[in-house]
Amino acid sequence: MANEADRQFERRLLWGLLGFFLVAIGVSSYLHYFAPGILRVPQETGLPEMLWPVPVLSETVGYFCGFLCCYHCYRTRGLWQILLFLFGSFLFTGILENILILSGRFGLVPPTYYFSNMGILWLGEIPITVCTGWFIFSYSCVYIAEVLFGPERRVWNAFMGASLAVNIDLNLDPLASHPSMHSWTWLMQDTFCIFSIPVPNFLGWFGLIFLFALLWEKSRDWGRTQGYRRATWKFFLWIPALAISLALFLYISWRYLLNPLLGGVNLTIFGI
Amino acid sequence: MIKKKGFFEKNLEYLPLIPILGFLFSFVGAANRLGDIDFFVLHLVTLPVWVLLIMANLKIKRMKKTRGNPPITQPEPDGNREA
Numbered sequence: 001m002a003n004e005a006d007r008q009f010e011r012r013l014l015w016g017l018l019g020f021f022l023v024a025i026g027v028s029s030y031l032h033y034f035a036p037g038i039l040r041v042p043q044e045t046g047l048p049e050m051l052w053p054v055p056v057l058s059e060t061v062g063y064f065c066g067f068l069c070c071y072h073c074y075r076t077r078g079l080w081q082i083l084l085f086l087f088g089s090f091l092f093t094g095i096l097e098n099i100l101i102l103s104g105r106f107g108l109v110p111p112t113y114y115f116s117n118m119g120i121l122w123l124g125e126i127p128i129t130v131c132t133g134w135f136i137f138s139y140s141c142v143y144i145a146e147v148l149f150g151p152e153r154r155v156w157n158a159f160m161g162a163s164l165a166v167n168i169d170l171n172l173d174p175l176a177s178h179p180s181m182h183s184w185t186w187l188m189q190d191t192f193c194i195f196s197i198p199v200p201n202f203l204g205w206f207g208l209i210f211l212f213a214l215l216w217e218k219s220r221d222w223g224r225t226q227g228y229r230r231a232t233w234k235f236f237l238w239i240p241a242l243a244i245s246l247a248l249f250l251y252i253s254w255r256y257l258l259n260p261l262l263g264g265v266n267l268t269i270f271g272i
Numbered sequence: 273m274i275k276k277k278g279f280f281e282k283n284l285e286y287l288p289l290i291p292i293l294g295f296l297f298s299f300v301g302a303a304n305r306l307g308d309i310d311f312f313v314l315h316l317v318t319l320p321v322w323v324l325l326i327m328a329n330l331k332i333k334r335m336k337k338t339r340g341n342p343p344i345t346q347p348e349p350d351g352n353r354e355a
Contacts, residue, residue, distance in 0.1 A: 068287040072288050140289065144325065148324065164320075168292070171296075171314055171315060171318045175311060180306050
């Protein structure tokens with residue numbers, strides 16, 4: 001950002017986004033704990049006493065890991081790029097996961113899943129830890145791909161970064177959704193599963209990171225050619241469009257492709 | 273103006289790898305908590321991640337060796353500090 005006006009815009013963007021998300025998190029957390037009837041929060045999603053260290057640890061470790069990625073991005077790409085990546089990934093995750101959870105909960109589609117013992121603060125019906133986790137996975141996985149294959153191969157890097165994240169989730173999801181861990185609970189019935197985890201989950205991981213990484217890289221071009229103000233608007237308008245399209249794609253593939261063709265199949269080892 | 277490098281500056285290129293490594297190790301802890309041997313074996317699934325992580329680590333090490341460690345200067349005013 002070359003001139004003072006752009007730098008001022010960068011600062012205003014920081015405070016604007018921070019303010020927006022703090023209010024959204026405050027309202028969501030209030031609704032989750034003190035008015036659970038409004039969003040029909042399942043009764044068991046409070047903080048079970050025996051599991052109390054898990055949300056606190058997830059939250060603390062998540063923030064620290066997020067800080068490492070933020071610091072790296074700030075030092076290598078500047079404030080504007082990290083603001084777009086951090087808040088963009090929060091918005092993308094927030095919209096996508098809330099659509100998937102709430103559409104199932106309010107009967108628009110069959111029940112999908114819900115989060116329980118995962119964090120303290122909430123954004124809609126997803127814990128902030130999940131948004132932080134998405135941010136970390138997207139940033140780190142795409143960075144690893146960039147280191148290995150060179151920064152100019154954008155589509156390949158987004159593809160490899162997303163594949164890497166899906167690979168990590170093949171281990172993470174069976175552990176986290178195990179009844180003893182109870183971080184989230186799957187409600188999808190008779191669908192195609194890998195390690196007892198519905199396949200739309202892995203499609204969602206791939207789609208989210210692949211699309212977001214491409215959009216973020218594209219925003220740099222927009223910034224250079226069209227100015228940072230316009231590029232920021234374009235970036236934040238593309239996010240809901242992509243999140244809603246991805247949610248629709250996941251729903252259609254789940255209901256009309258995976259369920260009829262492979263419903264009830266569970267690819268597993270050791271019965272996991 | 274030349275500044276003395278701190279831990280984060282010295283290891284800047286490695287910072288995004290730390291969370292992934294942390295996640296992978298936390299899975300071991302989680303499997304231990306479950307007390308189920310099958311979940312330890314499930315770690316084999318993440319073998320490609322381990323391989324790519326090690327390769328990225330080696331490549332960063334090699335890049336740092338060839339490029340050297342330039343002293344950290346004051347950030348450029350345009351914020352474009354791509355390596």
